[in-house]
Amino acid sequence: MITLTLLHPVQATPVQSWTFENENLIRIGRAVDNHVVLYSAVVSRHHVELRRKGLQWEVVNLGTNGTYLDGKRIQQATLTDGGILRLARSGPNIQIRLGSDQRPATPSARMETVPEGRLVDVEKGTYSGEEEAIGTAAEPSSHAEDSTPTSSSSSLTAQEEEEAEFAVTGQLPVHLLSEWRAPPACQHNHAQENDIFCIDCGLPLRVWKTLGNYQIIRALGQSNVYLGWRSGLTAVIKGHSLAASRDEIRAFQRQAQQLCKIQHPVLPQFWEAFECGSDSYLVSEMVYGQSLKQRVQEQGSMNVIEVSRWLIPVCELLEVLHQQDPPVLHLHIRPSNLIHPYVKRQTTELVLVGWGKAAVLTSESGTFIGTVGYSAPEQQEGKPEPASDLFALGATMVYLLTGYEPETYFRWGTREYRLYAEDIPHLDPRMVDLINCLTHPDPRERYPNAGEVKKRLQEIATITPTVSSGAS
Structure with missing residues (x-):
């Protein structure tokens, strides 16, 4: 053993x-x-x-x-x-x-043995749009880890380390605050030392850097994504290197044009795209709220009725996106990117964020964008398609129903390694069939489109709550 x-x-x-x-x-x-x-x-x-x-x-x-x-x-x-x-x-x-004498309580691919206290979201916060690092279909380059400073071996100066910490956390030591003050537009002088915005006029009190017409307040996670400010509005600004291939640049520009034209209540509002220096940027509204991952961690797992009603609007958005020419893929659907906003929107209680890693479907392959466990096999091979978003939707259902990451229920079957929803205790058979279909390793075996998934969820949502529930 x-x-x-x-x-x-x-x-x-x-x-x-x-x-x-x-x-x-x-x-x-x-x-x-x-x-x-x-x-x-x-x-x-x-x-x-x-x-x-x-x-x-x-x-x-x-x-x-x-x-x-x-x-x-x-x-x-x-x-x-x-x-x-x-x-x-x-x-x-x-x-x-x-x-055999050293065997602790282990998950062993079953949720019953995963310690409840281990379900900790290190990304806890109001915006959960950028969490995981982007990998590639090929092995990472040998210098990938060397570019990441560690406490034991870092080439950064003490001030650079403090500034890098501010970029992520928004917190600066007192002796550096004066160096990060914005131009003296705000005349209020009673702000606390760690305040980023003035509580009276809303102006930024310190700025990390400037991109075009936007003042950058801090970084959001990884992959060139920032919190910016302009004319009284906070924004999410996603950067893309113009040093990329010509096809990648065209795909980014096409994506920006498409997203700025699409209006949907589950989609953040995209405002514009611009170029600055060697990069181009896509700007969208900042959505503040609680992610469904945080909701599950605080309130417990959901039943199938709740899951169905939360995800029906997401299916409606995916219908619109996948019908674009070319289709627009999100490629990073997961509970932490589904936000219940603090400010109520007109027709929905959910917003799909994390569009910094979204992609337009092209004929190119070889780049893996997504999160292992929520990413379909073809997506991990750098060949995503609309069915890849449906796979992630099915994996998201697993987390919402159980409170455990979907890979908990992956195992080897007779021919392949895949998720088996029947391993989730006490799960309604109709939801088992839905999840197994959505997470089938072969995209051709999944539902043909998000509209069909929506219909199935609508059927499940009509089940009497006392009959159907998630895992317990």
Whole structure:
């Protein structure tokens, strides 16, 4: 028996465990066909293999960014009980326990054994639009992890580190506040030291940098996405490098034109696109609210009636987007990108954000945009299509119904590795069939369009609540 325990990156406490009794080969990596799937930009799609050799286990590195055992970089080595395996220099740490007497409570691909207290959203906040790093269909380059500063090896000066921290958190130490003050347009002088906007006039009190006509207040997650301000309005500004290929630039420009023309209550309002320096930018409204992921964490999992009613408007939006010429794909649908806004909108209670990673369908392939666990196999291979958004919709249903990430219910079947909704306890059979169809590995086996998914959800939403519920 071997038990793998993912450790918290700072506190070194257990986060999640996997126990294997009969396997002779265990694969770990970013792709969903691994036995242990880990989300990290520095983890390769297939990073390491653990192989049983008689009474011993050995680890074999497959990843571009390397594998470390007890702090030493290895290519192949024998595992010992209690050893710490780290994927890439700054990647996740996994503790190895060997023997039947070291078996903790483990998820083992079943929600009943996942500790409730481990469901922590490190992205907690009012806007959850940009969470995961973008990977590629190919293995990450060897310098990918070297570009990420760590506490132990950073080339940044102390001030640069403080400024980088401000870009993400909006918090500056007192001695740097004066350097980030905006031009003295605001005449109010009773703002608190850490305030970003004046509570009286709404003007920004400090600015990180300027892009075109927009003052940039802070970064939002990763991938060149910012919180900006102009003429009394806050905006989400997504950057795109003009150094990209000609096809990528055309796709971005076409996407910007399409999104700025589409008006839908579930879609944030897109205002304009502009160029500045070597990049182009797409500007949309800032949506403040609570994500459905946060809602589940605070209030518990939903029943099938609630899930159906929340997601019917999302299906209506996907109908509109997928009917564009060419189709517009979101490619990052997940509970944290579904926001219940604080300011009520006219005809919906939900807004789909995270459009910094949206894409227009082109004939190109090779780029993986999305989040492992919510991304269809063809999307992970860099060949997304409208059915890829439907896959993510089905994976989102799993989280809303259970409170657990969808990969909890992935396992090997008779022929393939996929999500099995029938493993979710006490789930209505109609919802089981819907989720299994949406998350089928073959896009041709999924529903033909979002309109058909909407019809199915409408049927489920009419079920008497006392009869149908999510997992308990």
